[in-house]
Amino acid sequence: MAKRLIDTELWNNEDIIEYFTAEDKYFWLYLLTNPHNNICGVMKASPALISRDMGYSRECVQNLMYRFENVHKAIFVDHETHELLILNWGKFNWNKSTDILKTVEKNLASINSERIRNMLIFKMNEMWETEHPVTPLLTPSQQGTITNTITNTIKNIVDYLNSKLKTKYKYDTQSTQKHIKARLNEGFVYDDFVKVIDNMYDAWHDDDKMSQYLRPETLFGTKFQSYLNKKGASNDKSWGSHNGDHQGEKTELVGEYW
DSSP states (O other): OOOOOGGGGGGOHHHHHHHHHHHHHHHHHHHHHHHHHHHEEEEEEOOOHHHHHHHHHHHHHHHHHHHHHHOOOOEEEEEEEEEEEEEHHHHHOOSOOOHHHHHHHHHTTTTOOOOHHHHHHHHHHHHHHHOOSSSSSSSSHHHHHOOOOOOHHHHHHHHHHHHTTOOOOTSSSSSHHHHHHHHHHHOOOOOHHHHHHHHHHHHHHHHHTTGGOHHHHTTTTTTTTHTEEEEEEOOOOOOOOOOOOOSOOOOTTOOOOO
């Protein structure tokens, strides 16, 4: 039987104290302790399954999932593959054990969501490099493969931008790489960048004032998701009607994602 440790400081977290309802606290404990998560913190995003486990109605679970995804920012749900990622899972459940890391790597292959896989790969390496700057998590060959994949993705994005705008932005500048990597780290993929470029080109290219903002630092900055959903396009396939009590303001996984 698997055992998981829950830090008692959970109950002293200011965001949990201020923003979490009683149902939120129960749902959060369920997410951290249920037997359906793999070592990556990924489980099937099934309201029916969670409803059965928790004893809550399906509608209540749907509203909780919406709240944790869009208000607390504690989970990421890929609504196309129906997979749910607990965003701070690695912080509490990963360590430098070779066995743990091998298991994490093995489970990555079983995740259907490209966005979730990308988020996990970025965070796995980021966490390891922070705590073990001298000892790499991956072999040089593995690290080189990931680095090349990221570099190629960034280059392809900037190439598409240049072809669309007839510009000559460089893919290897520090600012451009910073913004694109930040969005990749959030789980966005190449097709999302293409859509943002297309959306904002259509919206701004004939506007003398706004056309100056058709540039990497604006398009790929913190408003990326709103640009992605521009022109009434909706990627919101979230569960339920979301008409419940969304108490409090937006929090970010009780302080931090990971």
